[in-house]
Amino acid sequence: MKILVAIKQVPDTATQVKIGADPRAIDTAGITWIVSPYDEFAVEEGLRIKEKRGQGEVVAVSLGPERVKEALRSCLAMGCDRAIHLNDPAWNDADTLATARALAAVVKQEQPQLLLCGRQAIDDDMGAVTAQLAELLGWPCAYWIMEETVDADGKSARVARQVEGGLEIFDIPLPAVLAAQKGLNEPRYPTLKGIMGAKKKELKDVKAGDLGLAAEPPQLSVVGLEALPPRAAGRIIQGDVPTAAKELVRALREDAKAI
Amino acid sequence: MANAFWCIVEDDRQGLPKKVMAEVIGEASRVSGGHAEAVWLTDKATDAGLAQLGAWGATRVWLLEHATFAPYRSEVWVGALADLTAKESPKAIFGAVTSRQRELVARLAARLGVGLAADCIAFAMDGDRLVATRPVYAGKILAKVTWAKGPWVATLRPNVFRPAESQPGRTAAIEKPATAPPAAVMKFVERREEASTGLPELAEAEIVISGGRGMKGPENYVILEEMGRVIGAAVGASRAAVDAGWRPHRFQIGQTGRTISPKLYLGFGVSGAIQHLAGMRTSKVIVAVNKDAEAPIFKIADYGIVADLFEVVPELTKEFKKLLEK
Secondary structure, X not given: OEEEEEOOEEEOOOOOOXXXXXXXXXXXXXXXXXXXHHHHHHHHHHHHHHHHHOOOEEEEEEEOOOOHHHHHHHHHHHOOOEEEEEOOHHHOOOOHHHHHHHHHHHHHHHOOOEEEEXXXXXXXXXXXXXXXXXXXXXXXXXXXXXXEEEOOOOOEEEEEEEEOOEEEEEEEEOOEEEEEOOOOOOOOOOOHXXXXXXXXXXXXXXXXXXXXXXXXXXXEEEEEEEEOOOOOOOEEOOOOHHHHHHHHHHHHHHOOOOX | OOOOEEEEOOEOOOOOEOOHHHHHHHHHHHHHOOOEEEEEEEOOOOHHHHHHHHHOOOOEEXXXXXXXXXXXXXXXXXXXXXXXXXXXXXXXXXXXXXXXXXXXXXXXXXXHOOOEEEEEOEEEEEXXXXXXXXXXOOOOEEEEEEEOOOOEEEEEOOOOOOOOOOOOOOXXXXXXXXXXXXXXXXXXXEEEEOOOOOOOOOOOOOEEEEEOHHHOOHHHHHHHHHHHHHHOOEEEEOHHHHHOOOOOHHHEEOOOOEOOOOOEEEEEOOOOOHHHHHHHXXXXXXXXXXXXXXXXXXXXXXXXXXXXXXHHHHHHHHHHHHHHHO
């Protein structure tokens, strides 16, 4: 069974993010980059499916500039068999739809039975590419997957989707797109052997022209970025605990009108 | 109608729209100057539900009623919605940030070949274009975005927008266009209900209580749930508490959990790591209780108490009880 995992490289949550000289983008100097956490759940799930079946191939794919190779290498170190890097300035202004179109073109070439993604990337939190890929491919799609089992014959999967108030269980015919939610699994750390082995694995550059695509104007574009306005300074309520509790409840009712 | 702002209805699966729809319809009405319309895909609508959408200010309700719409499956819903969109050419399509609409609206935008702005917290018209504001990079930055062409597709973060007032005198025209939804590809097996805590749903609650690593163990959340029952709050947890196995993941607030925006957030033993702030920093009033005066959460808190939460929580619950029993 061939499994494709689409991942995104994003700034580490704890990293300082500053608006760049072009106020529509961030200043990428000094940023620590990671594989988006939800995408790690997707990679882990792909590897587990392969291990359980005793055969198969897990291919990691990502779109972005040269630095994205580092993220793909860490997927290879986790155990992916090879990686595809959509690396072309034609995609510099790619919005979710242009990204989904590029990834869909790769899926059509590779023809996996399963496409795994994270439920959203933690940089722009749009959470759209997975569903848009499903739409462009005409495949069924299940979001926020908490459990997944591929049938022995590899023709369908039973998935548990997290919804408000519970889980919904579906049988989904393959090929299909699944979006990983936290709780699906616990991603492994790459071993030293994995890290060394990753250097020998195939990491292929793909240009827009290779997929028969050209630069397209984005359907959604950023007008500008603004730093979050700082919150007004708060107040530490002093005094012993009973006094402080009384004063807090009074302030919430009378000053903040929050209760 | 070509100037309509559509609001995709999120319902309680029992035939009534959820209260987040008051916010979506309220904002759509405000931005469009009174042209909000509701689009409701369901297996069963109720008259009370239809009346409620009108009372919130929807001028028209497009009701697509069909057994195959439940449970929600994107391949069914997108086909039906795209057909209606092609016929009626709305100016914008708004949804709420819920587990299903996150997927639905993204897939619909791809079908229509238009842009999507997800999880928006503000909208403004700039001449004849719509500009949406949405938090990015763990909420550290706000991005203003706009669309190359319509319909403008967006989802709205719950609890951020001012809800429309329910005015019983207002009624919507009900349209029931013929719908032939695509056949479902995904086969529904079952629904597993969560054990109910009897407290409000985290993402929609107006008051949220959150317990962090300072809670010391799963058994101690009962004191937060007791407070929750007194003030009608949902009880959530930080990632540290969820990763320790104290609470199931569905209770996690933060970047890899739920994003919440309640009127009042009360954090107990929560340090305020960036990934937690990403999920709650748009809360209106923030209260923090932590033994550690240096905890980063105090930097964004409106009110703080530096003390042992196990002393503060019972006192606070007592005071809340006194206040609300008056």
